Amino acid sequence: MPDYVFPPRPQPILPVVGQTAVYPVGRIFCVGRNYAAHAAEMGQxxxxxxxxxxxxxxxxxxxxxxxxxxxxxxxxxxxxxELAVAIGASAFRINKDRAMEVVFGYACALDMTRRDLQLSERKKQRPWDLGKDVENAAVFGPLxxxxxxxxxxxxxxxxxxxxETRQDATLAEMVWSVPEIIAHLSGFYHLVPGDLIMTGTPAGVGPVSPGDVLDGGIDGLEPLRLTIGDPA
Structure with a gap:
């Protein structure tokens, strides 16, 4: 075992329905503007x-x-x-006709976003990191x-x-299908087990306040719940 300067951060994991084994989380890729109605409500x-x-x-x-x-x-x-797709096998430059072969499973997910920072950085043609890569902002239900x-x-x-219902759509409304996303993304990255892909959100996004309770679901998957606490 290496002698660490300080203890490494714990490995994030997701529970798997019907299994005692857990899924270790690696990279998290997120698809932008994958529902036309959401793009329109954002003025894009x-x-x-x-x-x-x-x-x-x-x-x-x-x-x-x-x-x-x-x-x-x-x-x-x-x-x-959002729908999250968990990769379970390596894929590089895979054809969309075979892309689903590398999918381990699916989960309900929330892409929590500092919208004001996302929009202010977008106007300046800067990266979205401050708006999107936020602590505690990738929320997942069981796989x-x-x-x-x-x-x-x-x-x-x-x-x-x-x-109160805020978002209500179907997965059929995605502009880019899951196999198309996997095939395209695998042209730029060697996808490996542990990679997660968040596939975009329907219309109806909105702000939260401390004390809010968010419940989300996708037919056939375990639902998720998130409670917003007091400011950090």
């Missing part, structure tokens, strides 16, 4: 030529049921409900193995804020 258009991405640190991972503090540096912290979930189709994806 979908790039139908190719998807684009941003990333989150694996150490931003939070499990469903957590209470997380309202983050510093923002007055406009938003929820974004459901791909074979148990079945084919991705028109499953409902939804989010409630304090029991």
């Amino acid at each position: 258009e979908v790039d139908r030529e190719k998807p684009f991405y941003f990333t989150k640190s694996c150490h931003a991972t939070v499990l469903s049921g957590a209470v997380t503090p309202y983050p510093p540096g923002t007055d406009d912290f938003h929820f974004e409900m 459901t193995p791909a074979e148990a979930f079945g084919d991705i189709g028109a499953q409902r994806i939804w989010l409630q804020q304090n029991a």
Whole structure:
């Protein structure tokens, strides 16, 4: 064992439905503007030529049921409900016809966003890191193995804020399908087990306040819950 200068941070993990083994989280890739209605509500258009991405640190991972503090540096912290895809085999330059072979499973996810910082940096053509790669801002429910979930189709994806529905759509509304995303992303990265892909959010995103309870779900997956705590 190496003699560390300080103890390394714990490995983020996700529980797996029906298994005692857990899934170690590596990289988190996020697809931007993958629902046309969400792009429109943000004043943007979908790039139908190719998807684009941003990333989150694996150490931003939070499990469903957590209470997380309202983050510093923002007055406009938003929820974004998403389908997360967990990679279970290596893939590099894989064809979209074979892309689903490398999927381990799926989970409900929240891409929590400092919207004011995302927009201010976007106007200056700067990276979105301050808005997107936020501590405690990658929230996941338990993973459901791909074979148990079945084919991705028109499953409902939804989010409630304090029991009021805010987002309500279907996975069929994604501009870029999961195999298309995996195939495209694998042209730039060697995807490996542990990589997670958050596939974008439908319309209806909005701000949260301390004390808010977010409940989200996708048909066929375990739901998730997040409670927003007092400011950090």
